[in-house]
Amino acid sequence: MIEKTALQDGWDLYTVTNKKGMRLEVLNFGGIITSLEVPDKDGNLENIVLGYRNLQDYQDNPNYFGALIGQVAGRIQESKFELDNETFQLEANEGKHHLHGGPEGFHQVLWEVEPFEENETNGLRLYHTSKDGEGGYPGNLTMNVTYTLTEDNKLAILYKATTDKATPVTLTNHTYFNLSGGLKRTVATQQALVASDQYTELDEELISTGRLLDTAASPFDLRSFKPLQEVFSTPHNQLRIAGAGIDHYFLFTNNEKPKAGLYDPESGRLMTIESNQPGLVLYTGNGLDNSLELKERKSEKHLGICFETQAFPAALHHDGFPDLILKPGEEYRKETIFSFTTK
Template identity: 80%
Template sequence: MIEKTPLQDNWVLYKVINTNGMKLEVLNFGGIITSLEVPDKDGNLENIVLSYRNLEDYKENPNYFGALIGRVAGRIEDAQFELDGKVYQLQANEGSHHLHGGPQGFHQVLWEVETFEQDQTAGLRLSYTSAEGEGGYPGKLKVVVTYTLTEDNKFAILYEATTDQATPVTLTNHTYFNLSGGLKRTIAEQQAMVASKQFTELDEELISTGKLLDTEGSPFDLQSFRTLGDIFSTPHEQLQLAGGGIDHYFLFSANEKPKAGLYDPESGRLMTIDSNQPGLVLYTSNGLDKTLELKERQSAKYLGICFETQAFPASLHHSGFPDIILQPEETYRKETVFSFSIK
């Protein structure tokens, strides 16, 4: 079932509900996921994502709650890159760097939305065309993102894009998850996993040094589920650089499934993630301040965790990372599936 509620400024709020009661709420502005209700071990449906109490707060949304990110997710060093012998200057919006598509990235645009309902699935097809030169990027980029909710409590995001010129592209979604339900607890008691043997080293400005480090023997070894609070309390230079938590890119191990996951022992909620992206940025909301009015409570450090499946923009300046250049003869097609169950 799909419900549609028109709002001010041509914003529309969509609700997609399956027969189990699982409910996804999305704004056409920024493709923002404002709520995702999932059952716990007792069948209680609760919101498991961070969202603002007042929808108008999404106009700024400096933390990118629930938003689609593009053209390039992550930080581009010095807001520039060279492609085919030409240097492109992008808009800087984090010091001298370009973050998450810049100040007018995909999180700030109105998407065209089509709804669909089938036997086992329902969802939204969001479309946007990024003009040549928008944000400083070359080429006209046509993007379609499909949000699908299934009857077996899976939420899939399919990203598709084509371009008329070579251009960097890696898209993601910036939802902050907290499986306690209703933000009753921080993520410190929740357990996370990432199927990865390598992660990126960052400098003081959270820019990749180009060096890959081994996860094994470090707090970044998440190849099996680990309690996040134990990681936060571990002294490690890379954790301290990121504000006492994780804000790093992990390269997925080949042929491992699932690619990532989150588990809340108290509620029994388990989320597993599969993706054909080469890796993800794991962000444990280390920089979240206490002043934001969220739907259920005030914001706080470690209140949510982002699984930003993507390639990595460090490939624009360093070798050894998956390429993010999309060519005119190619179609960008990446999918990430979040599966919800009880453990």
Template identity: 50%
Template structure:
């Protein structure tokens, strides 16, 4: 196990975690941004399987949130406002009339404090940040920690922890775009996906959940037996079309299978499995990726990566019966998501 640290500029540092198998995970203290995950294919060719910029400076103006820590609230908040204890809180409208991913200068834009961790079978870094009361419109001083850990089992574990001195909404995630082919010239259309879920949240034309939970059984949103992503991209349902031909929906996990998510790329043989204690995830197939950005390995285009944003639902601020995101001063927000890689 190894940890190396390289200075990118006067404020940014690039951390590289390497395990005994040669798997690598690279990330910045800026935004906690994962820039590369290098894993082998069935022929032992090691390639980067997440989207990242060729020039690190592009992360400062990134419209796609590539690889970043998202918070304090991942996802969209309707009309950029919410009410807590009979008090209304107004947020930045950075997605039409709505509030997206904590605001334009949220956790994906801050410099995180770092502390390294290393043992015989794992290497990691804890990133920490104190969100001040009123920052981006959110109440409470919140102390947040995100730990990236690489193991010799080719697992990337992401642990999230937060406390607050005032009741506040918090749900954190990572916004990495995966492309298991290892080639940005390829899209994720043929990625085979299994999701342990039979329910998802309906969206309106503004991509805001209506509060209605839809049964996915026998639809293009039923991934329990596995299906290719292209099914919902090429000739999708109205819900697929409303997001621009693809998926940008919150799936509620059934938590009935050992793995919450399994992703396969048949050509490379790479397989990604995801295990989490989060109640669900947003599946986003990258249909809104800005075209022509210079990425590591090629130029960006629609569908060049897919996100698995494990989290609770910000729609719970406006609708009952959904996974809550409220954290009280007496509580500790503590969640874990593990990404495991192998070949078949």
């Protein structure tokens, strides 16, 4: 079932519900996931993502709660890159660097939305074209992002894009998850999984140095489920740089399944993630403080965790990272599937 609620300024809120009661709420503004209700081990449906109490607060949304991110997710060093012997200057929005598509990135776009119900699934197709030169990026980029809710409690996000000029592209979603339900606790007591042998080293400005470090024998070793409190309490310079937590890119290990996950022992909720992206940025909400009025409570540090499946913008300045250049005649096609069960 899909319902649409018209809001002010052309904003619409879509509610997608499956037969088990799992419920997804999405704004056409920014393609933002504002709420996601899934059952705990006793069948209680609760919201498991961070969202504002007042929808108007998404107008600025400096933490990118629930938003579609692009044209390039992550930080582009010095807000510029070279492509085909030409230098492209982007808009800086984090000091001298370019973050998450810049100040007018896709999180600020009013997407065209087409609801659908078919084959035991229902969801939303979102459309947008970024014009040549917007934000400093070359090419007219035509995008179709599909949110699909299945009857077995999976949320699939499919990203498709084409361009008429070579241009860097890596899209993601910036939802903050907290499986406690209703934001009862921080994610410190929850357990995270990332199937990765290598992560990126960051400098003091959170820009990749170009070095890949081994996750083994470090707090970044999440190859089996690890309590996040164990990560947060481990002295490590890379955790300090990121604000007492993780804000790093992990390269996925080939053929490992699932690619990532989160488990809350108290509620019994388990989220596993599959993706054909080459890796993800894991962000543990290190920059959150108590100044934000969220749906259930005020925000606080480590209240949510993001699994930003994507390529990595360091590829624009360093060798050794997956390519993120999309060329005319090619289709960008990436999918990430979040599965929700209990144990």
